[in-house]
Amino acid sequence: MAVRANDSGKPAKPEKKRGRTWHALANPARFLRLARAVFPWAAGVAAVCIIAGVVLGLFVVPPDYQQGDAYRIIFVHVPAASLAMIIYAIMALSGAAALIWRHPLADLIGKASAPVGAAFTFINLLTGSLWGQPMWGTWWVWDARLTSMLILFFLYLGYIALHAAFDDPTKGARSSAILALVGAVNLPIIKFSVDWWNTLHQPATISKLDAPSIDSSMIAPLILMFVGFIAYYLLMLTLRIRSEIIARRIRNLRLAQAAR
Amino acid sequence: MNHESLARFEAEDLTCVRGGRRVFTGLSLSLGSGGALLLHGPNGTGKSSLLRILAGLLRPAGGRLLWNGTAVRDDPESHRARLHYVGHLDSLKPLMTPAETLTFFAATRAKPANAAAALAAFDLADLADLPGRYLSAGQKRRTALSRLIASPAPLWLLDEPTVTLDVESTAQLERLMAAHRAEGGMVIVATHTGIALEGAERLDLRAFQVGRRATPDSPGQVAATPDFEDETW
Amino acid sequence: MNHESLARFEAEDLTCVRGGRRVFTGLSLSLGSGGALLLHGPNGTGKSSLLRILAGLLRPAGGRLLWNGTAVRDDPESHRARLHYVGHLDSLKPLMTPAETLTFFAATRAKPANAAAALAAFDLADLADLPGRYLSAGQKRRTALSRLIASPAPLWLLDEPTVTLDVESTAQLERLMAAHRAEGGMVIVATHTGIALEGAERLDLRAFQVGRRATPDSPGQVAATPDFEDETW
Amino acid sequence: MVGPFLALIGRDLRLAFRGGIGSLVSVVFFVIASALFPLGVGPELTLLERIAPGVLWVCALLAAMLSLDRMFHDDHEDGSLEQIALGALPLELVALAKAIAHWLTTGLPLVLAAPVLAVLLNLSTEGFVVLIVSLLIGSPILSLIGSVGAALTVGLRRGGVLLSLLVLPLYVPVLIFGVGAVEAAIHGLGERSHLLILGGGLVGALVLAPFAAAAALRLALE
Amino acid sequence: MVGPFLALIGRDLRLAFRGGIGSLVSVVFFVIASALFPLGVGPELTLLERIAPGVLWVCALLAAMLSLDRMFHDDHEDGSLEQIALGALPLELVALAKAIAHWLTTGLPLVLAAPVLAVLLNLSTEGFVVLIVSLLIGSPILSLIGSVGAALTVGLRRGGVLLSLLVLPLYVPVLIFGVGAVEAAIHGLGERSHLLILGGGLVGALVLAPFAAAAALRLALE
Ligand code: HEM
Ligand SMILES: Nc1ncnc2c1ncn2[C@@H]1O[C@H](COP(=O)(O)OP(=O)(O)OP(=O)(O)O)[C@@H](O)[C@H]1O
Numbered sequence A: 001m002a003v004r005a006n007d008s009g010k011p012a013k014p015e016k017k018r019g020r021t022w023h024a025l026a027n028p029a030r031f032l033r034l035a036r037a038v039f040p041w042a043a044g045v046a047a048v049c050i051i052a053g054v055v056l057g058l059f060v061v062p063p064d065y066q067q068g069d070a071y072r073i074i075f076v077h078v079p080a081a082s083l084a085m086i087i088y089a090i091m092a093l094s095g096a097a098a099l100i101w102r103h104p105l106a107d108l109i110g111k112a113s114a115p116v117g118a119a120f121t122f123i124n125l126l127t128g129s130l131w132g133q134p135m136w137g138t139w140w141v142w143d144a145r146l147t148s149m150l151i152l153f154f155l156y157l158g159y160i161a162l163h164a165a166f167d168d169p170t171k172g173a174r175s176s177a178i179l180a181l182v183g184a185v186n187l188p189i190i191k192f193s194v195d196w197w198n199t200l201h202q203p204a205t206i207s208k209l210d211a212p213s214i215d216s217s218m219i220a221p222l223i224l225m226f227v228g229f230i231a232y233y234l235l236m237l238t239l240r241i242r243s244e245i246i247a248r249r250i251r252n253l254r255l256a257q258a259a260r
Numbered sequence B, C: 001m002n003h004e005s006l007a008r009f010e011a012e013d014l015t016c017v018r019g020g021r022r023v024f025t026g027l028s029l030s031l032g033s034g035g036a037l038l039l040h041g042p043n044g045t046g047k048s049s050l051l052r053i054l055a056g057l058l059r060p061a062g063g064r065l066l067w068n069g070t071a072v073r074d075d076p077e078s079h080r081a082r083l084h085y086v087g088h089l090d091s092l093k094p095l096m097t098p099a100e101t102l103t104f105f106a107a108t109r110a111k112p113a114n115a116a117a118a119l120a121a122f123d124l125a126d127l128a129d130l131p132g133r134y135l136s137a138g139q140k141r142r143t144a145l146s147r148l149i150a151s152p153a154p155l156w157l158l159d160e161p162t163v164t165l166d167v168e169s170t171a172q173l174e175r176l177m178a179a180h181r182a183e184g185g186m187v188i189v190a191t192h193t194g195i196a197l198e199g200a201e202r203l204d205l206r207a208f209q210v211g212r213r214a215t216p217d218s219p220g221q222v223a224a225t226p227d228f229e230d231e232t233w
Numbered sequence D, E: 001m002v003g004p005f006l007a008l009i010g011r012d013l014r015l016a017f018r019g020g021i022g023s024l025v026s027v028v029f030f031v032i033a034s035a036l037f038p039l040g041v042g043p044e045l046t047l048l049e050r051i052a053p054g055v056l057w058v059c060a061l062l063a064a065m066l067s068l069d070r071m072f073h074d075d076h077e078d079g080s081l082e083q084i085a086l087g088a089l090p091l092e093l094v095a096l097a098k099a100i101a102h103w104l105t106t107g108l109p110l111v112l113a114a115p116v117l118a119v120l121l122n123l124s125t126e127g128f129v130v131l132i133v134s135l136l137i138g139s140p141i142l143s144l145i146g147s148v149g150a151a152l153t154v155g156l157r158r159g160g161v162l163l164s165l166l167v168l169p170l171y172v173p174v175l176i177f178g179v180g181a182v183e184a185a186i187h188g189l190g191e192r193s194h195l196l197i198l199g200g201g202l203v204g205a206l207v208l209a210p211f212a213a214a215a216a217l218r219l220a221l222e
């Protein structure tokens, strides 16, 4: 017989590939268990570090001799900028993994990270311009660093919009993975070109951004906030991946219903 | 015979996942020179998806294709060259004539076109130089089908080819399929309405479904529905 | 009976011009309550065009439509209110559910919708609240057809309604058409595959062609082909 | 008449909301295009201040224009448009409802985004309020004129770009008076007359555009 | 390989020519949008001269971008794309051929139209030649990057506007160096380094873009 069904039409369970570390997480149930274990730790570290950082930054560290209290915004501003860039790098890496190994977890990491990264970028832009008003007398200047940050924000928005535009989550994930990689190639170019463009026209503005050597008492809250933000990112990542897995199950139930 | 007389096209244990859902699994088939296969089954059982997998347009989630025993995955270019796929879309530009269309598609296959003969085979000779926008649904469909004749290939994959065809054109398609098989070609057709394909095997896609819905009178199937628990991301 | 029991729908001497070419001419038809008409003929003979003319979507180049003897042209609003047209397109948004779609279209007709009953009639009750993007081709088609039931209208104009329908749905459509006619409604259907419509008249569009092509064995028809001379601008 | 009219607007709004970020994209275009100008022109604040009203209005106009092609396109493609045309609502009111829905989903967000961009481009504070008012009066005109262009190009391949060509010349007066109002306010010359003319244009467009659009839709449905 | 590659470009050109005015529309957009700026910004010649390089480059960029969505859209919609994918040409070369055809039908006409607009915007004579050269090197980059965006959005509803969002941030470096070259020439600072960087960008895009676009097309065909 040329055409044959396997026994009684029941689906054969695909064999689980074991041994490779990557596949240790290849099973959503196992991932969810891991996520449940990570959750309290991430939440705890985030809460402790951020609260400690805020207390230190607002009340303990002495005011700046030049800027008064306004500079305290740096404790949000700088870690947010770092996270914005780190998260984009993670998205690009997981995008490469998604395209090469086609692993669903890599897909999910990208989708779950993007809004968090966009939020940190936005926080950086917001705190920066809030700070800029007292310092520079204007909310915004077309400075190199500011401009490349704004473009990073657009790259995030494009990623989110592209992902959301697909009905099929795996297609959305692969497409936005391609976009993340292209954007990652472009990101240093943007930074470089914008730097160059700016120095041609207005070399003066940048110097304001170059921090004077930071007082050692300011390092502690900065590091605390940075660690807190990282923990917060991990927390959001696991939470968002978990809810995405659940959302997909619901979606699949609906699809199964449609397919009868 | 035009086509390799000892060719054999096989699919082993195919699994198809679309939109994160398994459409079918464990599907195998095998077809020799002159063979024909009729795909049927209710809406949404994966006939079109299977044809796209066989054409190499869709990557199966599991399983593999073999041509004369060698894996198609290792040499997708040759596989593309030996098949014709006619899907739901007619690939006809409003601004291009049927003759130009056939010549162009033959050129993309790096083959010379026999456009005039192909159009004549579907009774389109008089419309050969009319821009596509003037053609009716059935005339467009016939133009798409005439690709089969314009540049020969042993394996024909046809997705509901008779939709919008009138009775005479359907009969002509049936004759052309018979002639193709007589020359050693293979034909795989998905259809709801039935089509004359002498000695064709029939493949009911229902046999390979995964998440069949529980119907009130067969509550036992409920258990089969969510196999997501441990595999859906 | 739900519908006017003495209604009569007539078309007199219709001419259809598309893309500057006369498709058919001198076509008349007449249909009373409970009547049915099957349009057939090869591809491109103007079945779809005729249905669009009857629906008032396409303006005929000549001739007129009458409802109970009064010209439709004088009161197009009432004509629209008394017909349902189901064409090739399913009018279903990927982001809207079948239930919402039916309610919306009933609202555009300023009529209350009976969405639940209509969907149940086509076995779509389970899918009523699923976004359209999850539906397969046949399910979309059934949603489009359920408009016929959601807000009643005496005249049904159906263009190849059974395309992509599976066997059971086709039978159900036939039952619904019969019930509609029993209530005094009228049905006009274009189809290639045939559909059960008891006592329906058949109208072969070939009879009204203008530019019939000269076939080798009927060279006398060549003269009929170019009637452009005095009418084409 | 009122029931079908509101049903149509309601459905379009619901579809836009369900579209997620997709439906915000014209605002995003507005933001990005406005941000491109400083990149092209250079970051000097005084220069930017000088060209800010013009750049903002031109970008708002382009953003409104770019989203026009989806006004009737989807409905035409999937057959909804012919069903709506077979409904009780005259095509004139269909076109008006569509233009209103378009404005609510693109024009209004543009107006809301404008203040942020005005900051980015260093618009002087005198011009701020007038910019928003002029956009509030002017952007519905863009949607109305746009509905005519969208209806004319609905069945066409490559309609999108052709649409720009049809619609841009008609947008010029709106642009001139819109920018005029802002500049007048900045230079303390009194913006009232410009805004009044814009208002007159809005009334005119409300009266005329639906008829033109309906005629075009009738052709598209043949 | 060469035969199918040329056949594909040839067909796209033929379709563009048959499209009549429709295929010239991106130039027309370029002209109209550039012409809107004097209207929006006011007619002072010195101001115009100052912003001319930026405005011309931004408008060229927007014009190139607007015609992107038709790069793969029609072929996807009517099934030609899957037939082409089943042909002998690897998808990478398909994407490259499409980008080349796009440039020939939109980028090149933009370059040809630029001198006229430069006069309109009072661009100083020093910038003239460099503007054209920078467009000549920069616009193919726009088509190539655009082919990635077009391939990513090909199967989507509302792809057109989403495409802008994806592609505009990627266009920023081209804009900066393009304008930079013209301004450097105007101020006598030596445009060579800008043009060399643009050239490097072109080579990079030629090498990388087809792979990204092909990956995206493969997804769209699934
Ligand atoms: C919207 C406006 C602003 C944006 C988008 C912005 C963006 C950034 C970015 C991207 C970084 C880099 C962080 C890193 O390299 O890890 C940064 C660092 C910093 N910013 Fe801002 N910034 C803005 C406004 C300001 C203002 C007004 C000030 C104060 C005058 C300021 C002071 C700083 C300082 C002191 C640093 C740390 C510098 C370093 O460690 O290299 N920023 N900002
Ligand atoms: N592009 C797509 N993305 C996601 N899911 C899809 C896609 N196309 C089809 N599906 C799903 O895959 C399943 C199989 O679809 P397919 O088109 O292969 O069925 P079919 O047997 O050809 O049905 P029909 O008789 O309606 O043509 C369906 O359940 C459908 O919902």
Ligand SMILES: Nc1ncnc2c1ncn2[C@@H]1O[C@H](COP(=O)(O)OP(=O)(O)OP(=O)(O)O)[C@@H](O)[C@H]1O
Pocket: B133, B134, B135, B136, B137, B138, B139, B164, C018, C019, C023, C041, C042, C043, C044, C045, C046, C047, C048, C049, C050, D222
């Ligand atoms: N939009 C259009 N513009 C110009 N000509 C058209 C258009 N649509 C159809 N035609 C022409 O009108 C004639 C009749 O087409 P129509 O679609 O009515 O035929 P049909 O009988 O429904 O054919 P089919 O069986 O293929 O559906 C055809 O010759 C066709 O070329």
Ligand SMILES: [Mg+2]
Pocket: B047, B048, B049, B159
């Ligand atoms: Mg199918």
Ligand SMILES: [Mg+2]
Pocket: B137, C047, C048, C049, C159
């Ligand atoms: Mg038809």
